[in-house]
Every structure is written in C-alpha cells, then in structure tokens.
Amino acid sequence: MGGVTVERSTLILQPDPCRVIGRPYAPGEDPAALGQPRLEHLVHGILDLPDDVMEVELADIRQRFSGRHRDLDVMLMRNSESVAHLLAGASDERRRLVGSYLTHEVAIEAAALTNPSMVPAPDQTGVPQGWLRFVLSLRGVSEGHISSIEFRTGLISQDGTVTVDPTSGYAETGERRTSVYERKLFSAKLQELRADMGLAVRILDQLPRHFGIVELETALSVLEEVPHATSHETIKLIRWLASSNYVLEFDATLSLNERVLFPGGPLESKGMEDARFVRFAEDDGTSTYYATYTAFDGFEILPQLIETNDFRTFEISTMNGRSAQNKGIALFPRPIGGRYMAISRPDRENIHVMSSDNPRFWQAPSKQLRTGTGAWELLQTGNCGSPLETDDGWLLFTHGVGPMRTYRLGVVLLDLDKPSNVIAELGEPILMADEAERDGYVPNVVYSCGGVMHGDIVVLPYGISDRGARIAQICVSELLEALRVSARP
Numbered sequence: 001m002g003g004v005t006v007e008r009s010t011l012i013l014q015p016d017p018c019r020v021i022g023r024p025y026a027p028g029e030d031p032a033a034l035g036q037p038r039l040e041h042l043v044h045g046i047l048d049l050p051d052d053v054m055e056v057e058l059a060d061i062r063q064r065f066s067g068r069h070r071d072l073d074v075m076l077m078r079n080s081e082s083v084a085h086l087l088a089g090a091s092d093e094r095r096r097l098v099g100s101y102l103t104h105e106v107a108i109e110a111a112a113l114t115n116p117s118m119v120p121a122p123d124q125t126g127v128p129q130g131w132l133r134f135v136l137s138l139r140g141v142s143e144g145h146i147s148s149i150e151f152r153t154g155l156i157s158q159d160g161t162v163t164v165d166p167t168s169g170y171a172e173t174g175e176r177r178t179s180v181y182e183r184k185l186f187s188a189k190l191q192e193l194r195a196d197m198g199l200a201v202r203i204l205d206q207l208p209r210h211f212g213i214v215e216l217e218t219a220l221s222v223l224e225e226v227p228h229a230t231s232h233e234t235i236k237l238i239r240w241l242a243s244s245n246y247v248l249e250f251d252a253t254l255s256l257n258e259r260v261l262f263p264g265g266p267l268e269s270k271g272m273e274d275a276r277f278v279r280f281a282e283d284d285g286t287s288t289y290y291a292t293y294t295a296f297d298g299f300e301i302l303p304q305l306i307e308t309n310d311f312r313t314f315e316i317s318t319m320n321g322r323s324a325q326n327k328g329i330a331l332f333p334r335p336i337g338g339r340y341m342a343i344s345r346p347d348r349e350n351i352h353v354m355s356s357d358n359p360r361f362w363q364a365p366s367k368q369l370r371t372g373t374g375a376w377e378l379l380q381t382g383n384c385g386s387p388l389e390t391d392d393g394w395l396l397f398t399h400g401v402g403p404m405r406t407y408r409l410g411v412v413l414l415d416l417d418k419p420s421n422v423i424a425e426l427g428e429p430i431l432m433a434d435e436a437e438r439d440g441y442v443p444n445v446v447y448s449c450g451g452v453m454h455g456d457i458v459v460l461p462y463g464i465s466d467r468g469a470r471i472a473q474i475c476v477s478e479l480l481e482a483l484r485v486s487a488r489p
Contacts, residue, residue, distance in 0.1 A: 109140035114463030130158035147271030385450020440465025
C-alpha cells in the first residue's frame with residue numbers, strides 16, 4: 001500500500017494469561033450479617049481459626065501460588081498491613097493467612113497485549129557494533145478492561161532482525177511513593193478541572209510553594225467548617241489530583257520485563273493506556289525518557305506524563321495547560337528552537353502540534369497540523385508515536401480510522417525547523433490489518449505508539465486488533481523517495 005514496501009516480522013507477541021500480580025483486595029464496606037463491618041468480621045474469623053487449620057490453609061496456598069509470585073510470603077505480609085490495627089499479637093504466619101484473604105490475582109494481559117512503543121535501551125554495554133538493544137512498552141489489558149504498562153527487552157541486529165528476550169514468568173508492581181507538588185501547577189490543574197476555586201484557594205493558601213501529601217491533608221482541615229455538601233466535591237477533586245502524581249520504584253534486582261506500571265490512583269483506576277515512550281535528547285547532551293499515556297477512570301480521560309532515566313524509578317504526573325487535552329500526545333525527541341514540542345489531538349479528530357518550555361505544562365494554543373482527507377482516515381486521524389528525525393525532515397507515522405472503524409497507518413514528513421509545516425504526505429496508507437491480523441478483541445485495527453530508526457530501517461512495532469503485537473520494517477530511503485515524489489509544491 002502507498003507504494004512503499006513494508007515487511008512484517010514473523011515475531012508475534014501474544015498475551016499470556018499466566019502472568020499475574022497479587023493486588024490488595026478488601027470486601028465491600030457494607031456491614032456483615034451481625035452489623036459488624038465486613039472487613040473486621042473477616043479478620044476476626046481468620047484469627048479464630050485453629051492453628052492446625054491455619055497451617056493446612058497456608059501449606060495449600062504456598063503449594064499452589066509460590067510458583068506464580070517471586071516472593072509469596074512477602075506479598076502476603078504486605079497485603080496484611082492494611083489491617084495491622086486488628087492484628088495486635090498475631091503471629092507472622094497468622095498475618096500471612098490474613099494477607100491471603102486480602103489478595104487477589106490479576107492476569108495483567110489476559111485480554112490483550114498490544115499497542116507497543118520502542119526506544120533504544122539506556123544501557124548498550126556489550127551490544128555488537130551495528131546492533132541495538134531496545135526497550136519495548138506494551139499495553140496489557142486485564143479483567144474489567146483495565147490497562148497497565150508492561151515492558152520487554154530485545155535486540156535489533158545489523159540487518160534489522162528483531163529478537164525479544166523471554167520473560168521470567170513473574171510480574172511486580174513496584175513501590176509507590178507520593179510526590180512533592182508545586183502549588184502554582186497544582187492550582188492551575190484544579191482550574192482546568194473546574195474545581196470551586198474559592199474553596200481551593202482557601203486550602204492552597206495554607207501551603208508552601210512545594211508541599212507533600214501530609215501537608216495537603218492538614219490544609220484540607222480548613223474546610224471542616226464548610227457544609228459537607230459544598231466542600232465534598234472540592235476535597236474529592238483535590239485528593240484525586242494529588243493521588244495521580246506519584247513516584248513508582250522497583251527493586252534493582254528485578255529484570256525490566258518483570259516491572260509493571262499498574263493503575264494506582266483514582267484518575268487511572270480503569271487504565272493506563274497507550275504509552276508513547278521517547279528518548280529525549282536535552283540541549284546539554286543528557287537524555288531523559290518521557291512517555292505520555294492516557295489515564296482513564298471509567299468516565300473521563302486525562303493525559304499523564306512519565307519521566308525516567310533508568311526504567312527503574314518512574315515519576316508520574318499530570319500534564320497541565322489548555323493544550324494538554326484528550327488522547328494521543330507524543331513528544332518530539334529533542335528541543336526545537338529551544339522548546340519542547342509535541343504532536344497532539346485535542347479535538348479528537350485532527351492532528352495538531354504544540355510547544356512549551358516545560359514538558360508538564362502546555363498552555364500555548366496548539367496548531368492544527370493536518371486533517372484526514374483520504375477515505376481511509378475521514379473518521380479521525382492521530383499519531384503513531386514520536387516523530388523520527390531524518391535529514392529530509394521529521395517522519396511522522398499516523399493512524400487513520402475509516403469505514404467499518406478500520407484502522408490503517410500512514411506517514412507524513414514535517415519540516416525539521418518548523419514542524420508545524422507538512423512537507424509531504426503519502427496519499428494512501430502503508431499498512432492495514434491483513435487476514436491473519438484483523439480478528440481480535442477490537443477487529444480490523446493496526447495501531448502503533450512509536451518505533452525507532454536503525455540505519456536505513458524504521459522498526460515499527462504495532463498492535464493487531466487489540467490481541468497481540470507484531471513488528472514492521474520499512475526502508476527509510478525508499479520511504480523518503482516516495483515522499484519526495486508526493487511533496488507539496
């Protein structure tokens with residue numbers, strides 16, 4: 001399609017329902033039959049079990065679940081901590097049994113493993129000359145259509161052959177820490193979310209320029225005198241925003257393919273969707289990995305930003321500003337004219353470009369870059385990850401949605417110095433789902449969140465019908481020649 005040769009790798013990544021994590025679980029807050037809160041009723045029941053029954057139950061749990069979690073006993077103890085106030089005097093074994101009742105397994109990719117993005121790995125030590133080690137992010141979809149961010153590692157050989165390292169079979173969600181918030185940005189985001197700023201200012205005025213969650217909770221006490229019906233939504237929104245900014249850290253001994261970014265705050269309770277990772281080269285020669293993703297709580301969506309240098313510690317924050325709206329934001333891989341730039345789709349239909357002096361704050365108006373004009377993209381169009389830099393311009397892979405909600409991939413070329421200018425675009429898509437790819441959880445879809453350039457090859461991973469993921473390889477020189485032929489006069 002589109003006069004450009006696209007080679008599909010034989011490699012297909014499929015979801016594995018055996019990859020599980022142990023998430024904290026608690027019964028509902030409604031009272032048990034005797035009027036006691038269900039959680040307390042449950043814990044007291046476990047504490048009353050005879051020792052021999054406890055030993056049999058723990059032996060069974062260890063026999064059936066130890067091979068599914070790297071350290072089952074540690075996980076059970078951790079999940080018992082939410083009721084530590086009810087466990088005074090209980091033995092460690094009894095606490096582990098309580099923890100087992102407060103744990104449920106989540107198969108993080110049982111429904112789908114899809115929508116990948118690819119970046120060069122931070123560490124290229126030992127990689128043969130002409131090869132590239134990469135990090136691949138994927139959207140895992142579990143029970144309830146809850147999306148998380150997973151990782152794979154692998155190598156691209158000199159000739160473009162892609163191999164993906166096997167997974168260990170284990171998955172871990174890391175340790176979550178609260179962030180330090182900047183009052184000005186926090187206030188600006190509350191305004192965007194249409195909070196009652198009269199009440200919000202009363203809280204924020206009690207806080208220093210930078211504050212933490214403890215200081216915030218103390219400041220919320222100023223609304224105690226305000227009627228609950230008036231203050232409830234404002235307090236809920238402030239806590240909702242605070243919980244959406246956090247740091248996630250993983251044990252250094254865990255391999256990258258064991259690390260899972262699983263929804264942790266109410267803002268993303270139904271999913272962290274379609275992460276677009278990019279290695280960003282700063283003007284001073286350093287680099288940072290950024291990723292934008294869509295947080296979804298079942299009703300609303302909000303763009304979020306991930307920052308990491310090592311894929312071990314991830315700082316997660318909301319993206320602020322009137323241009324940081326809706327899905328599909330992708331950062332350019334370096335500053336342009338001293339500013340951060342990004343591709344976006346604030347109107348849900350057309351591709352825009354926007355700029356900022358801060359990757360977390362996008363206040364300047366975006367500019368429409370292009371609208372879908374071909375029959376294959378009339379419904380909507382968006383990006384397929386961060387633009388790739390060539391001497392001729394920025395290669396921007398796009399997706400378009402057409403008849404029967406079929407997704408296809410296209411490509412445009414943007415000016416290097418003024419990426420708001422489209423130099424050329426192919427009139428036809430270059431990739432659509434073939435007969436082996438079109439069936440899945442969401443049929444007739446190919447979708448990518450970003451690829452890498454390796455020599456004269458673009459290695460573009462893509463999701464297939466929300467079922468799995470494949471790799472496409474495209475010759476850069478052939479693609480650029482096709483774009484030159486179609487260049488705008």
